[in-house]
Amino acid sequence: MRAAHIDRLISFYETMSPETVANLTDVYTADAYFKDPFNEFNGVDKIEEIFRHMYRRMQDPRFVIQGWLGTDHDGFVVWDMHFRSRFMRGDGEQTIHGVSHIRFDASGKVSYHRDYWDTGEELYAKLPLLGWLIRRLRRAMA
Numbered sequence: 001m002r003a004a005h006i007d008r009l010i011s012f013y014e015t016m017s018p019e020t021v022a023n024l025t026d027v028y029t030a031d032a033y034f035k036d037p038f039n040e041f042n043g044v045d046k047i048e049e050i051f052r053h054m055y056r057r058m059q060d061p062r063f064v065i066q067g068w069l070g071t072d073h074d075g076f077v078v079w080d081m082h083f084r085s086r087f088m089r090g091d092g093e094q095t096i097h098g099v100s101h102i103r104f105d106a107s108g109k110v111s112y113h114r115d116y117w118d119t120g121e122e123l124y125a126k127l128p129l130l131g132w133l134i135r136r137l138r139r140a141m142a
Contacts, residue, residue, distance in 0.1 A: 002068060002072075003072040003108070004108070005027075005072075005104055005108030005109070006068055006072065006075075006104075008026070008027055008108075009027050009077070009102070009110060010065045010068065010077065012024075012026070012027050013063040013065060013077075013079070014062075014063055014064065014065055016051070016062075016063065018052070018055045021048055021051045021052055021055070022048065024044050024047055024048050024051070025044055027109060027110055028044045028047060028109055028110045028111075028113075029044065029105055029107075029109045029110065029111045030043070030044055031043060031044075031111075032044050032047060032109075032110055032111050032112070032113060033111065033112045033113065033114075034046065034047045034050070034113045034114075035113075035114045035115065036050075036114075036115035036117075037115070037117065047113070057085070058083040058084065058085050059083060059084035059085060060082075060083060060084055060093075061081060061082070061083040062081070062082050062083070063079050063080070063081050063082075064079065064080045064081075064082065065077060065078070065079050066078040066079060066080060070102075072104070073103065073104050074101075074102070074103045074104070075101075075102060076099050076100065076101055076102070077099065077100045077102055078098075078099050079097075079098055079099070079100065080095050080096070080097055080098075081095065081096045081098065082094070082095050083096075096117055097117065097118075098115055098116060098117030099115075099116045099117070100113055100114065100115050100116070101113070101114045101116070
């Protein structure tokens, strides 16, 4: 059985919306560390801005949590992020597959969050012009 704070974090992500982003302070410490392929900083206010930016740039973004691997204090969330974007190839839904390394403090709030996902495969290869180049390079390297 998972600890309540892990279930709270998973529930937060699976139900997150533009209206609930402000509730990050319920699951993150004020000085939480965050790193993804594009950002690195400390502070829940900056994490909130990243998610607000996501809702401005993407259509219908949502997270589906595939699982938690780890202890009650340190582990990995396996996730898929589904979204639509006018900048991506095709009109259909896009998916980014990723994993987040999460550490909780003694109160059960996230103090460390590092995302791992392949920007080349999951993002750049799906862009119209850049995607063509990346696919061609992959074929040449294979």
